[in-house]
Amino acid sequence: MSRSLPNTIFVTGGAGFIGSCFTGLCAGKGARVIVLDKLTYAGHKANLEWIGKGKYELVEGDIADSKLLHALLKKHTPDAVLNFAAESHVDNSISGPAPFIETNITGTFRLLEESLKYWKAQPKAQQDAFRFIQVSTDEVYGSLGPKGAFTETTPLQPNSPYSVSKAAGDHLAHAWHHTYGLPTLITRCSNNYGPRQFPEKLIPHMIQCALSGQKLPVYGDGGNVRDWIHVEDHCAGLWLALTKGKPGEVYNFGGHAETDNLSLVKQLCALLDKRRPRLDGKSYAEHISFVTDRPGHDRRYAIDDAKAEKELGFSRTYTDFAEGLAATVDWYLANEAWRQTVLNRKRSAA
Ligand code: NAD
Numbered sequence: 065m066s067r068s069l070p071n072t073i074f075v076t077g078g079a080g081f082i083g084s085c086f087t088g089l090c091a092g093k094g095a096r097v098i099v100l101d102k103l104t105y106a107g108h109k110a111n112l113e114w115i116g117k118g119k120y121e122l123v124e125g126d127i128a129d130s131k132l133l134h135a136l137l138k139k140h141t142p143d144a145v146l147n148f149a150a151e152s153h154v155d156n157s158i159s160g161p162a163p164f165i166e167t168n169i170t171g172t173f174r175l176l177e178e179s180l181k182y183w184k185a186q187p188k189a190q191q192d193a194f195r196f197i198q199v200s201t202d203e204v205y206g207s208l209g210p211k212g213a214f215t216e217t218t219p220l221q222p223n224s225p226y227s228v229s230k231a232a233g234d235h236l237a238h239a240w241h242h243t244y245g246l247p248t249l250i251t252r253c254s255n256n257y258g259p260r261q262f263p264e265k266l267i268p269h270m271i272q273c274a275l276s277g278q279k280l281p282v283y284g285d286g287g288n289v290r291d292w293i294h295v296e297d298h299c300a301g302l303w304l305a306l307t308k309g310k311p312g313e314v315y316n317f318g319g320h321a322e323t324d325n326l327s328l329v330k331q332l333c334a335l336l337d338k339r340r341p342r343l344d345g346k347s348y349a350e351h352i353s354f355v356t357d358r359p360g361h362d363r364r365y366a367i368d369d370a371k372a373e374k375e376l377g378f379s380r381t382y383t384d385f386a387e388g389l390a391a392t393v394d395w396y397l398a399n400e401a402w403r404q405t406v407l408n409r410k411r412s413a414a
Contacts, residue, residue, distance in 0.1 A: 286326025
């Protein structure tokens with residue numbers, strides 16, 4: 065059964081790809097949303113503008129800043145905290161793991177610590193209604209062979225500095241429930257796609273490379289398999305976890321759309337060939353180039369989300385990956401100004 069809907073929601077990392085989508089969803093349901101975001105290279109005010117002025121409040125700051133967290137929680141008295149804030153790109157975690165440890169582990173710890181202090185100070189009814197959702201990834205489960213899928217009870221075997229830092233955050237969120245009683249839940253999701261994803265991630269990166277006449281770099285043999293979920297479906301799942309989920313539980317969300325990287329890049333090229341044909345009449349696929357594989361590259365991820373379907377009533381709106389991908393390509397083509405804003409910020413942050 066659904067609980068009463070949360071009035072005020074504290075969203076960390078809400079200026080990023082998924083957090084901004086979730087902020088829009090909450091605002092659309094009439095909730096007051098307070099976004100805390102450090103506005104790193106991956107976070108942009110522009111990601112929130114579509115939601116409309118007055119529908120959310122953006123505070124620039126770090127989830128590792130205890131004093132700021134204390135003041136914000138006291139001032140806004142949220143019914144829920146959703147932690148999206150993270151360093152999120154595996155390649156960056158390999159070349160420079162320190163910010164991953166600082167944000168994904170220490171930052172999550174600070175957020176849990178301040179949320180616990182805040183929660184303890186609330187009256188019983190508010191304590192019962194409060195939720196802390198740790199937004200996590202299927203990458204914490206490690207790598208799969210050609211068959212099978214991760215369930216919520218699959219042992220964690222993270223392999224990259226990114227997934228290790230996310231797994232540590234998950235363990236902290238679990239401990240804060242088990243030890244202190246804070247009503248935390250953990251969600252783990254497969255690869256997201258859709259509008260406003262920073263162009264370091266596979267889909268927008270390939271679109272950006274293609275449109276700027278660069279090679280399309282595919283790691284190794286391109287045979288690494290990922291499951292893809294539309295960001296709006298992920299956010300709908302998070303809303304269900306928030307309103308129907310049980311504290312202490314883990315919920316997986318997947319897209320039921322497995323594909324290998326090379327097939328995905330070829331699909332993107334075919335979509336671009338139709339929508340933005342190259343001046344020389346050739347296919348973008350001619351620019352695909354195989355590059356040295358990412359160190360420790362996990363081969364395959366797949367998610368079993370039967371628990372979320374059964375216990376939360378989770379289902380996907382984007383059931384046809386080809387259609388969702390085409391709509392996503394259309395969004396990036398139609399939002400040239402957004403792409404330039406984000407790319408300029410990337411350059412100035414570098
Ligand atoms: P993103 O990189 O687009 O956004 C992360 C946001 O966090 C940015 O706005 C950034 O400015 C902010 N941030 C970073 N460090 C911060 C700090 N110390 N304090 C406050 N804000 C900070 O990432 P995303 O793709 O939107 O992912 C959001 C969450 O979902 C992450 O926790 C990620 O691990 C998880 N996740 C992502 C995917 C995916 O496919 N993108 C899949 C599963 C889970």
